[in-house]
Amino acid sequence: MRVWMLIALVACTVTSVALAQENPDADRESKIIAMEHVWAQAYMAKDPKALARILDDAFVCVDSNGRLHAKADVLADVKTSNLLQLLMEAMAVHLHGDTAIITGIFRTTGVDHGKPFARRERFVDTWLYRNGQWVSISSLVTAAGD
Amino acid sequence: MKITVRLAIVLCALSLSGFAQAGNEIGTEAAIRALEQQWTDAQSRNDNRALDLIFDNSLVYVEYGSLVTKGEYLARIKSAGPQLSQIVMERMSVRISGSTAIVVGTYRERDLRNGRPRLTRWRFIDTWVYKKASWVLVAAGAAPLTE
Numbered sequence A: 001m002r003v004w005m006l007i008a009l010v011a012c013t014v015t016s017v018a019l020a021q022e023n024p025d026a027d028r029e030s031k032i033i034a035m036e037h038v039w040a041q042a043y044m045a046k047d048p049k050a051l052a053r054i055l056d057d058a059f060v061c062v063d064s065n066g067r068l069h070a071k072a073d074v075l076a077d078v079k080t081s082n083l084l085q086l087l088m089e090a091m092a093v094h095l096h097g098d099t100a101i102i103t104g105i106f107r108t109t110g111v112d113h114g115k116p117f118a119r120r121e122r123f124v125d126t127w128l129y130r131n132g133q134w135v136s137i138s139s140l141v142t143a144a145g146d
Numbered sequence B: 001m002k003i004t005v006r007l008a009i010v011l012c013a014l015s016l017s018g019f020a021q022a023g024n025e026i027g028t029e030a031a032i033r034a035l036e037q038q039w040t041d042a043q044s045r046n047d048n049r050a051l052d053l054i055f056d057n058s059l060v061y062v063e064y065g066s067l068v069t070k071g072e073y074l075a076r077i078k079s080a081g082p083q084l085s086q087i088v089m090e091r092m093s094v095r096i097s098g099s100t101a102i103v104v105g106t107y108r109e110r111d112l113r114n115g116r117p118r119l120t121r122w123r124f125i126d127t128w129v130y131k132k133a134s135w136v137l138v139a140a141g142a143a144p145l146t147e
Helices: A002-022 A024-044 A048-054 A071-079 B002-044 B048-054 B070-079
Strands: A055-062 A068-070 A083-096 A099-112 A115-130 A133-143 B055-063 B066-069 B086-097 B100-113 B116-131 B134-144
Touching: A024 A048, A024 A083, A024 A099, A024 A115, A024 A133, A048 A055, A048 A071, A048 A133, A055 A071, A055 B086, A055 B100, A055 B116, A068 A071, A083 B055, A083 B134, A099 B055, A099 B116, A099 B134, A115 B055, A115 B100, A115 B116, A115 B134, A133 B100, A133 B116, A133 B134, B002 B048, B002 B086, B002 B100, B002 B116, B002 B134, B048 B055, B048 B070, B055 B070, B066 B070
Parallel strands: A055 A133, B055 B134
Antiparallel strands: A055 A068, A083 A099, A099 A115, A115 A133, B055 B066, B086 B100, B100 B116, B116 B134
16 A cells, blocks of 8 residues: 555656656746745744745735735734644645746634634735746735625 | 956946846836826817727726726716816825836816815825736726825
8 A cells, every 4th residue: 555655656746747847838837836935834833934935025014904914024023923734725826037926815713812823814926036936026915705 | 357347337237237227117117107198188178099009908907996898987987078177296205116106196176076076185005017018007096085
């Protein structure tokens, strides 16, 4: 049983690597989606250092209340994150050279001022490939309409 | 003497290059601001052709929390009657990073909801990319200002 699982894992890895080599865009899309997961994990782990590495210094975010946040605001917010769960879904990446747009939905649950909440929000993030790595330069979050 | 002259030439070239770069950035910023205005104007006139040139084919637009493609956006404009909503742009800032520009700003929208006039203020983020010698809109969305 273990051998079959190992074979399946190796086959999956080889296929992914081959696909990435065949289609560099697929590789870049996977990287951006992985970065989004790093972002989510940083919030859950209240880890501003992990987030600082993937946000550009000029990063700007508009939240679902229309408030504007700079990178420093977001990093401070991570430290006091009140999230209990963060799930991401329906992510789609659009590449434009060294710029990538990613859209998706995230579902969050948590407790705010003693009150539990559950939100479903849509995000549109812009990533830029700079100095050999992807950094996020903007993010829009709004209550999901569908 | 020669060294001083060479140094002066190098400094001069560096200054000119700096000015040129700053000048380019100012020019790009002005171009992006003009495109934002053209978008508002084209929408108020239901001008699909103008919007077609402004929007990239893979535009992602978020409207009231839903994703709208370029095709859906243009189809709606085409079938719409005279615009009942009025959009007034407020302040905006433009940040340029190579061939990408991020515009953040606010606007006021006056429209009718259930026959009653409604005023909503929105904060938006638009992403423009320089492609084939022109700037095109690749992503846009807004969130209502609740405070």
